[in-house]
Amino acid sequence: MDTIVAVSTPPGRSAIAVVRLSGAESLEILRALVRQEEFAPEPNRVVLKSLLINDDVLDQCLVTYFRAPHSFTGEDMVEISCHGSPVVLRQLIDLIQSYDARLAEPGEFTLRSCRNGKMNLSQAEAIRDLISAQTRAAAVQATRQLRGELAEALEPSKHELVRVIVVLESAIEFVEDDLPSVQLDEIRKTLQRLVVDLSRLADTYKAGHLLRDGIRVAIVGRPNVGKSSLFNKLLGFERAIVTDVAGTTRDSLTESISLQGIPVSLTDTAGFREAGDKIEAIGIERTRRAMADADLLVLVLDGSCSLQDEDQEILKAAGEQAFVVAINKTDLPQLANMNDHLNGAKVVHVSALTDEGIPELTAAILEPFGSLDSDSVGLLITDSRHHDLLARAKISLEGAARSMDQAAGEEIVLADLHNALRFLGAITGETTSEQILGEIFSTFCIGK
Amino acid sequence: MIMAFDEAFDVLVIGGGHAGCEAASASARLGATTALLTLNLDLIGQMSCNPAIGGIAKGHLVREIDALGGIMGRVIDRTGIQFRLLNRSRGPAVQSPRAQADRALYRLEMRKTLENTPNLSLRQGMVVDLLTPNNKVRGVVMQDGRRIGAKAVVIAAGTFLNGLIHTGRRTYGAGRAGEPASLELAETLKRLGLPVGRLKTGTPPRLDGRTIDWDLFQSQQADERPVAFSFSTDKIEQPQIDCYIGYTTSRVHEAIRKNLHESPLYSGQIKGVGPRYCPSIEDKVVKFAEKDRHQLFLEPEGHDTNEVYLNGFSTSLPAGLQQELVRMIPGLESANIIRPGYAIEYDYVDPRELGPDLQVRRIAGLFHAGQINGTTGYEEAGCQGLLAGINAARLVQGHTRFALRREESYIGVLVDDLITQGVDEPYRIFTSRAEYRLAFRHDNADERLSKYGREVGLVGDGEWERFNKRRDRIAKIKSALRTTRIRQSDAAYLALAEKIGLNGVESITLEDLAKRAGVTSVIISQLLPAETRAGGSLEEIESALADNLYSGYIRSQENVIHRLHGHDTLPIPIGLDFRTVNGLSHEMAERLERAKPVTFGAARRIPGLTPAALVTLLVNVNVGV
Numbered sequence A: 001m002d003t004i005v006a007v008s009t010p011p012g013r014s015a016i017a018v019v020r021l022s023g024a025e026s027l028e029i030l031r032a033l034v035r036q037e038e039f040a041p042e043p044n045r046v047v048l049k050s051l052l053i054n055d056d057v058l059d060q061c062l063v064t065y066f067r068a069p070h071s072f073t074g075e076d077m078v079e080i081s082c083h084g085s086p087v088v089l090r091q092l093i094d095l096i097q098s099y100d101a102r103l104a105e106p107g108e109f110t111l112r113s114c115r116n117g118k119m120n121l122s123q124a125e126a127i128r129d130l131i132s133a134q135t136r137a138a139a140v141q142a143t144r145q146l147r148g149e150l151a152e153a154l155e156p157s158k159h160e161l162v163r164v165i166v167v168l169e170s171a172i173e174f175v176e177d178d179l180p181s182v183q184l185d186e187i188r189k190t191l192q193r194l195v196v197d198l199s200r201l202a203d204t205y206k207a208g209h210l211l212r213d214g215i216r217v218a219i220v221g222r223p224n225v226g227k228s229s230l231f232n233k234l235l236g237f238e239r240a241i242v243t244d245v246a247g248t249t250r251d252s253l254t255e256s257i258s259l260q261g262i263p264v265s266l267t268d269t270a271g272f273r274e275a276g277d278k279i280e281a282i283g284i285e286r287t288r289r290a291m292a293d294a295d296l297l298v299l300v301l302d303g304s305c306s307l308q309d310e311d312q313e314i315l316k317a318a319g320e321q322a323f324v325v326a327i328n329k330t331d332l333p334q335l336a337n338m339n340d341h342l343n344g345a346k347v348v349h350v351s352a353l354t355d356e357g358i359p360e361l362t363a364a365i366l367e368p369f370g371s372l373d374s375d376s377v378g379l380l381i382t383d384s385r386h387h388d389l390l391a392r393a394k395i396s397l398e399g400a401a402r403s404m405d406q407a408a409g410e411e412i413v414l415a416d417l418h419n420a421l422r423f424l425g426a427i428t429g430e431t432t433s434e435q436i437l438g439e440i441f442s443t444f445c446i447g448k
Numbered sequence B: 001m002i003m004a005f006d007e008a009f010d011v012l013v014i015g016g017g018h019a020g021c022e023a024a025s026a027s028a029r030l031g032a033t034t035a036l037l038t039l040n041l042d043l044i045g046q047m048s049c050n051p052a053i054g055g056i057a058k059g060h061l062v063r064e065i066d067a068l069g070g071i072m073g074r075v076i077d078r079t080g081i082q083f084r085l086l087n088r089s090r091g092p093a094v095q096s097p098r099a100q101a102d103r104a105l106y107r108l109e110m111r112k113t114l115e116n117t118p119n120l121s122l123r124q125g126m127v128v129d130l131l132t133p134n135n136k137v138r139g140v141v142m143q144d145g146r147r148i149g150a151k152a153v154v155i156a157a158g159t160f161l162n163g164l165i166h167t168g169r170r171t172y173g174a175g176r177a178g179e180p181a182s183l184e185l186a187e188t189l190k191r192l193g194l195p196v197g198r199l200k201t202g203t204p205p206r207l208d209g210r211t212i213d214w215d216l217f218q219s220q221q222a223d224e225r226p227v228a229f230s231f232s233t234d235k236i237e238q239p240q241i242d243c244y245i246g247y248t249t250s251r252v253h254e255a256i257r258k259n260l261h262e263s264p265l266y267s268g269q270i271k272g273v274g275p276r277y278c279p280s281i282e283d284k285v286v287k288f289a290e291k292d293r294h295q296l297f298l299e300p301e302g303h304d305t306n307e308v309y310l311n312g313f314s315t316s317l318p319a320g321l322q323q324e325l326v327r328m329i330p331g332l333e334s335a336n337i338i339r340p341g342y343a344i345e346y347d348y349v350d351p352r353e354l355g356p357d358l359q360v361r362r363i364a365g366l367f368h369a370g371q372i373n374g375t376t377g378y379e380e381a382g383c384q385g386l387l388a389g390i391n392a393a394r395l396v397q398g399h400t401r402f403a404l405r406r407e408e409s410y411i412g413v414l415v416d417d418l419i420t421q422g423v424d425e426p427y428r429i430f431t432s433r434a435e436y437r438l439a440f441r442h443d444n445a446d447e448r449l450s451k452y453g454r455e456v457g458l459v460g461d462g463e464w465e466r467f468n469k470r471r472d473r474i475a476k477i478k479s480a481l482r483t484t485r486i487r488q489s490d491a492a493y494l495a496l497a498e499k500i501g502l503n504g505v506e507s508i509t510l511e512d513l514a515k516r517a518g519v520t521s522v523i524i525s526q527l528l529p530a531e532t533r534a535g536g537s538l539e540e541i542e543s544a545l546a547d548n549l550y551s552g553y554i555r556s557q558e559n560v561i562h563r564l565h566g567h568d569t570l571p572i573p574i575g576l577d578f579r580t581v582n583g584l585s586h587e588m589a590e591r592l593e594r595a596k597p598v599t600f601g602a603a604r605r606i607p608g609l610t611p612a613a614l615v616t617l618l619v620n621v622n623v624g625v
Ligand SMILES: Nc1nc2c(ncn2[C@@H]2O[C@H](COP(=O)(O)OP(=O)(O)OP(=O)(O)O)[C@@H](O)[C@H]2O)c(=O)[nH]1
Pocket: A221, A222, A223, A224, A225, A226, A227, A228, A229, A230, A241, A242, A243, A244, A245, A246, A247, A248, A249, A250, A269, A270, A271, A272, A328, A329, A330, A331, A332, A350, A351, A352, A353, A354
């Protein structure tokens, strides 16, 4: 297998970055990097080395060599911990690529690990999620998937579905037998229940995928209402520049944070108004885009001034999107009539200066996404493939119920029920016709 | 090696049961010189168990056999004495013909059919050895010393292979009551290294009809409009008889339970696995102890006999006890058993040894059909015999092998299940085994399969013309269903609206009308233009309607299956060591090891195999390392 390389810490500026190499050439490349042909590191031992480029020291790094098969991928691997400057990283990766390694595809390390018998695919998927989990709650969900809890959670529904199939199949296959008559009403009720159960599980995807990928929140409002101030408050440090000059923020700025365990990617935007110059126009265009991409908007108003045309405009621009109104600057004398213009939208009163209302704002941001906040929540669907299969299973069940209402034959109802079972089977494992027959024979006394 | 033979044929068929008859007939009609070797020429086509053919899914098989050019359908049509279309009130895809046969007539008719087949010779005797130098079939050795040469051999020996009959604690070697078992041939198969297992089946006692109080049973009549099995049958000629339904009582169950120690099934004497859908009365009483009665069918065995088959009372209890138990049944208080029921254990060969042509993979020219492959049922046997016979002849003649896909027929489903999944109990066909059940109707077997029968050479000119005409008539009816509209101005509209409610629609095509609840084929037929109606039978109108009814569902089902099982046809390399596949857990590798799937479709159907294991396999086998 060829040798692959990737930066295995998240992109962006950080104190330490880890570069990983996997493949037969890993050690040779490391030797080239340290300019020591004889370099024979002891496996699994961290050593400090200078990496050189054109005889200049590129960086002082900690390097570790893992010998196959005792590594994550099962191949020879090298890990280089260097300083996290993007410039250094870029140079290092370029250099490594010039030594016969190529950039890894997404997930390729995991795939190699999988192929070399280090883990099975579902574990690999869960580990991928676990690694990329940004918060504790997301990590809890990934761990649950790792334990196969989804398949387990579906088992009762699948079992009920098989019971219905068994009853209808028996009616078709064993006409000559003295079977109890089919209770259509009971079957209808069971199908309804299954639809509800599957919908409920499928609907957790909305939360589950947010948990995995994070909620995108954009802070918007006209200039000077205090967007950047609130952004910094939620972040916990002074990231954005705050001044009393309207139009301070000229470009959108995004940071990842964890709000009560939920990953949130928070975007501060340029104030919304008639653009004064070209740069501002571009900034405002970016604001529009950030708004469109967001799962939720925090609409900031200045409580110490009356509602302006620009405020109205941004309320209109929010349109159908989910939003929370933050009336800022409660430390100043407030104008009382603001709520009248907000048509019952969710409103919180805050002050970026005194911190008043910040916990309420956090709660209001998370509220539309349900209680995702701890490991006490039930199982969530985090994988879009699982969500798709559940949704299709549900549609098939609804089709079966509709056929029953139209007094269609059992074989037609069963066509949809078997489809539903196939969709569930793609998550939990196939139910074979032999297993269904087994169920029939243990339920009914069949046969002459 | 030079072999001296007393006689030589292209193809030999061992066994004159339902598989053997189809195999011999097909092979001979395809031009291969063929001999049918059987223990007793008088018992060719004998129904060892229930004197009936067809039933749900089984009836489909017979019609498929017929569409391909087999003989079972014609023979039962000439000898059936009670025709009934099962599930008549249900959807057309799950309706299936069944007929009770006059057991003796069926046998005679089958023998006559074979005797009149050119290229086919009948030989009585027992085969004791197969000659297979270099894993290639050369011929057989008979018990009397005759050596018969052949290029292909079909083994269709039913329950005779190492057959062992049980009644109570008594056991004796037999292939069937009153006939010897085939012991040497069973040994030969083991010697050839074929994996041999044990299965079991059973049969109920037969009664003297004169000693039955018929009034205490409820009669069940034949259909007024019998549906034939063969597409070439115009009319069912046999006079039709009634069957009778009765019940056991808890007194009978009590007595059975008290005597379970007498049952070889419960004493551990029987090792073979029996079919769950054909349980003995002992099994029913034990496993469904809460039921206070079990249904019985009294089936007269023919026009010229008093013998009555006590269907539903299969047992291996001692003969004397059977007599006592039967007399506890209301209406049978003074009934006499004339043949006791029994259980029989026999050898079968793991069908995963076979290719889709039913040829044993490791021995060129050796074919297996019927119970040797672990199946049960005359129809299951018949279709395998047909397939094996066709392929034996084609092999000899240098043609490519002939196989059917599971997407187009029950025969394809059956063979695919056998050769990919193997069996762990006698295998019977069910409609639920087919993914495309809605597409497999008994009445469209010709549409699905006659073209293959024609290509292979079993469907003659006359039948082919008949099929084409029928197809044209159905096509005309379909087009009339699409184009004929019932309008508000039509006289029929009002009557219809009253009957089923048309919600004041301006007009409706017959095709759409037929999909509404309460609209029968008879109603539709009356609304068809007179010339269309005159050009097709009611059955043909029903076929056209069924095509319309299911087409949408079949399409959506195809989509689902394609989307989920798109990898099914990808091959898994034969001989792949699953334990070396990276990322497969030990347990999953073991399951795969046992099932030896050769395609992903087969692997998918291995019970307990997880989707993750399947994907892991897919990644490794197809991405390659
Ligand atoms: N009294 C008071 N002043 C505040 C509060 N929040 C922000 N300010 C002040 O309002 C001014 C504007 O704050 P910013 O956070 O830069 O406002 P902005 O909405 O990001 O403005 P632009 O980037 O120009 O669109 C600054 O002088 C802040 O100190 C608050 O809660 N109370």
